[in-house]
Every structure is written in structure tokens, then in C-alpha cells.
Amino acid sequence: MEIAEKPFTDFYYGADAPKPYLYPLRSASGKIVTRGFPMENIPGESTSDQHHRGVWLGYRDVNGYDFWQNEFSYKNKLAGKVVTKSIDTLRGGEHHGSFRGVFTWLSPSGQALLEETRTTGFFYDTALRIVDVDLTLKALVDTTFGDAKDGAFSIRLAEQLTEKNGGSIVNSEGGRGMDQTWGKQASWVDYSGELNGEKLGVALFEHPDSFHHPSRWHVRDYGLLAVNPFGSNAFDKEAPVSKFVLTTGWSLRLRYRIVVHPDMDTSQIDKLYRQFMSKR
Secondary structure, three states: EEEEOOOOOEEOOOOOOOOEEEEEOOOOOOOEEOOOOOOOOOOOOOOOOOOOOOEEEEEEEEEEEEEOOOOHHOOOOOEEEEEEEEEEEEEOOOOEEEEEEEEEOOOOOOOOOEEEHHHHHHEEEOEEEEEEEEEEEEEEEOOOEEEOOEEEEEEEEEEHOOOHOOOOOEEEOEEEEEHHHOOOOOOEEEEHHHHOOEEEEEEEOOOOOOOOOOOOEOOOOOEEEEEOOOOOOOOOOOOOOOEEOOOOOOEEEEEEEEEEEEEEOOHHHHHHHHHHHHHO
């Protein structure tokens, strides 16, 4: 995907990956803000968690099957996979572009559990790069989302941006650092740091129309940034155990925005979030 004749990201799907993903994400200046592994081997970069591929959607417990740690190399007997049914409705322009895809979530035996319909939009201005993801999950059989921390809409950030390497994490509720943001409910989380001499951040927004807003967040000091609308007790042992059943034929909607931005304070991030809130 190019914006203003500059590369921004690519969408990968097909039989060689257990789920579709975006990689890499670039800033307005062209710096790559996502980790390279496992798509690329970059000296000095972490090679843990092969399933953290760029930007992706996955969840640990869907009818007991694992759509999170589902790399083929893991030989996980509970691993499901997401296969592509179609990619269509491709649109482009000088400042924006979009595509629509339909995907099927399959159990290890090949049973179709969910049909995912996803529209992804890309937007440009002189300082920002924006990705909007608006998707529905339709149950093809009665489908239970169990209570797990590992999920769901996720980004693995470049090593230099991580909190372990001096980066900072802040959420919409004023929480700072992994200790105050992991497992907490929030409308957005921003992860920022210095990348090759430039101060950059990646903010992830959850729209108020998204299922179970405000969700809890699986955000880690090693560079994982994920919003999880299904987990509860997995994050807070005083919270009730979550067990959401999506009945056959019914759907839920998830809406997210990624903003790759230059150095900003929380008031500027919150202003961008409010602009996203107004989008229907």
C-alpha cells in the first residue's frame, strides 16, 4: 500500500501464514515502527514470539482453540487458522485507500467457526499515517470466546520503541508504563520512543461502537500493544470470568484506529481520539 506515492505497509495473506497481517508500518518520514521478525531477521532484534506478526487479529480461546499461538512451526494441536475467502473492493487515492476482505476462522479439524468481514482504510497527512480497521465476526456455529489475556487486535513494535529500551506507554485514563496500563480498561493506549534519532509514537484507539468498549489492554514492556475485548479475569483475579457466546448467525463488531505520529503529548493524542470517536 502506497500513500502519496510513498510506501506505507503491505497486507499479507495466503497459505504460508496462519492468519493475515499488515507489515511493515511506516511513519511519515519512512521509518519502520513494527518489529521485523519473523518476516525479516534483523541483527540485535528480539526473535521471541514468532506469532507476533506486524499488525494482526487473533485470540487464545475460541471454542477452546488457539488463534493466537498458531504458527505452523509450533505444532500446537489446538491451533486454528484464518484463511482468506476473498479480497475485494480495492480503492485508492492521493490521500487515502482501502480494501475489504472476507476470512474464515477454522478449527484444527477444518470446521468453519467464524466468518470475518474486514474493511481496512489508510489515510495520510504530512505528519501522520493512519490505519482504520472495521470488522465483523459472524458465528457460523455457536462460538464461545473464553477468558484469556492473549488477544486480540495487536501490534508488535520496533525494538527501539519498547519500554525496555526507554520507550513510554500511556493510556487514556492517565496510566503510565506497563504496570499501570496492562490489563486496564481504556479507550486508547499510546506507545512512543526514539527510533533512529526521531521521536515517534504508535497510538491504538478503540471506537466506542466496538464490542465491549472500553476493553482491557495486553500491553507489554517488550513492545506488544494489543486491545482485548474478551479477557477479564485473566487480567484481574477479582473480576468475574468472562465467557461470551456468539450464537450461530449473530455478529459482533470491532473498530480500531492506528495512528503513527511524531512526538505528541497526551492532550494531542486525546484530540485525535475524539476525532475518531466522531466517525460513524
